[in-house]
Amino acid sequence: MTQRIQEISQLDRLIHEPARLAIMLLLGGVGEADFLYLQREGGFTQGNLSGHLAKLEEAGYVAIEKKFKGKVPLTVCSLTGKGKAAFAQYANRMLRVLQHRLAWQSGAIDSGPPVIPPASPGVPHDGP
Amino acid sequence: MKDDSVRPMPSPGQRAASYWFVDGLPDLVFGLMLLIFGALGLWWRIHVPKPWMKFDLLLIGTGFCLVLWKGHEILDFLKSRLTYPRTGYVQPPEEFERTDVLTTLSLKPEPPVSQNVTHFAKRTVWVVFLSFLIPLNQDPVPRWFVPLAMPVLAVALYALNRNAERPYRWWSALILALTGLVSLWVEIPPLLQPLLPLLLAGVWLTAQGLVTLVRYLRANPYPPAPEGVRT
Numbered sequence: 001m002t003q004r005i006q007e008i009s010q011l012d013r014l015i016h017e018p019a020r021l022a023i024m025l026l027l028g029g030v031g032e033a034d035f036l037y038l039q040r041e042g043g044f045t046q047g048n049l050s051g052h053l054a055k056l057e058e059a060g061y062v063a064i065e066k067k068f069k070g071k072v073p074l075t076v077c078s079l080t081g082k083g084k085a086a087f088a089q090y091a092n093r094m095l096r097v098l099q100h101r102l103a104w105q106s107g108a109i110d111s112g113p114p115v116i117p118p119a120s121p122g123v124p125h126d127g128p
Numbered sequence: 129m130k131d132d133s134v135r136p137m138p139s140p141g142q143r144a145a146s147y148w149f150v151d152g153l154p155d156l157v158f159g160l161m162l163l164i165f166g167a168l169g170l171w172w173r174i175h176v177p178k179p180w181m182k183f184d185l186l187l188i189g190t191g192f193c194l195v196l197w198k199g200h201e202i203l204d205f206l207k208s209r210l211t212y213p214r215t216g217y218v219q220p221p222e223e224f225e226r227t228d229v230l231t232t233l234s235l236k237p238e239p240p241v242s243q244n245v246t247h248f249a250k251r252t253v254w255v256v257f258l259s260f261l262i263p264l265n266q267d268p269v270p271r272w273f274v275p276l277a278m279p280v281l282a283v284a285l286y287a288l289n290r291n292a293e294r295p296y297r298w299w300s301a302l303i304l305a306l307t308g309l310v311s312l313w314v315e316i317p318p319l320l321q322p323l324l325p326l327l328l329a330g331v332w333l334t335a336q337g338l339v340t341l342v343r344y345l346r347a348n349p350y351p352p353a354p355e356g357v358r359t
Contacts, residue, residue, distance in 0.1 A: 029140020030218050031244050037216025041143075069208035074217050 007093050014059050015090045019044065019052050024079070024087050027062065032078035053077060061086055142293060144244045145221040149294035151211045152340025153203055154248055158195055159333030162256065165191030166326040173319045185261075188326065192257050196249055199223070210341075214348040221246040221293075251288040252333075256281065260326045269321040271311075277325045278308025296336075304332045 015024055022042045027033060033041075039049050056062040061083030067076045079087070148154065168191075169184035176183070200220055208217075221244045259281045282305035289295050307328045316324060 026140050029142075029244065030144040032219040033144075034212070034217040036212075037147075037218050040216060069212055069217060070205060072208050072213055074212060076217065078219075 005097065007097050011093055012086055012090045014055065014061070015087060017052075019048065020056060023049075023052055023056065023077075024061070024083070027077060027079045028084070028087060032076050035075040035077065038077065056083070059083075059086075141244045144218045145246045146293035147218050148203075148221050148246055149248075149340075150215070151207065151344045152337040153206050153210070154199075154294075154337070155333045156337025156341060157199065157202060157206070158253060159330050159335070159337055161191050161195050162326055162330030163334060166323050166330055169326075170320060170323050173323070184323070188260065192253065195253055196223075199249070210345070214345075214350050219244060223247075223249050246293055248292075248294070251292060252285060255284050255288060256326065256329045259284075259329070260322070268318045274311040274316070274321060274324050275308045278328060279305040281305075281325060281329060300332075300336060304328070307332070 015021055019042065023038060026038060026041055030037075035049065035053075038044065038053075039046065042049065044052075053062060053064060057064050059082075060080055063078050063080050065076050065078075067074045165188045169188045172184045172187060200223060204220060211217075223246060259277055262277070282301040285304070286296050286298065286301035308325075311321075311324065
């Protein structure tokens, strides 16, 4: 594998999961949002969203706070500094990999993914 | 068949800023403010001796200051009762960027689209206010002022908000433009003429806000729809 492709294995798996990635993306642009908004925008079920938010909160990426707007109680979520940094790192790494891939596809660079030679008939197979 | 994938996806920040307008309350509140302070200004012009007449500007100016100074808080109060329990809370967008002046002076491009920023005050509130300020030094106001001012106001509001989070529809702007032509056939008292654009814009914004609010409330009844289901 080339160095760029190897970077995929270094991606933050906590953020890489699609539902959590959606939560991070939503909170990244909005600043802060409540549970109901995230649930509707992301198309999550209540239990699903709770589970993912708990994981992000445990990692210190998301802060969850009970607030009152007037007399209405709201569960407001926002990205922490650590969460923003982790997301920026994730996005940069992913972008680098994808840009490299696109450049290789368009022929801008020569050293792309290595071509795996077909197995020769006489060589014994390692697998079961 | 139209290819939707070509259309640029709005960023989370843009979606959040457009969420501010989803219930029609910003238009409704500003429209009502125009009507209330426009009516107060008219009352002043009718009942107060001529030398004091220009003080109607003070009354209407107070209304604009109220919208610019306390508008977010008034809207937040209303939204906490109508919108947040139904479709959720999002941090209100910034009305003015702190770096706005510097950005304009340095001719830098617009801020990143990921920012949760709206320009409702700049693109709508100020445009309407300026349309009111223009005829103040002319007494009496020329007969052609209202028929000319309304199309100009309509085009300005449509063009400035065209790429914003909450664009006005072309036919809605056309209605606003056509209201000015009414004054060509109907005899309007000279006292009312300078305030007419303000009052017409107030009716227009209130009507739009009201329609949007009714649609929003009908589409999102309280308590909210079952979990995970989009309405």
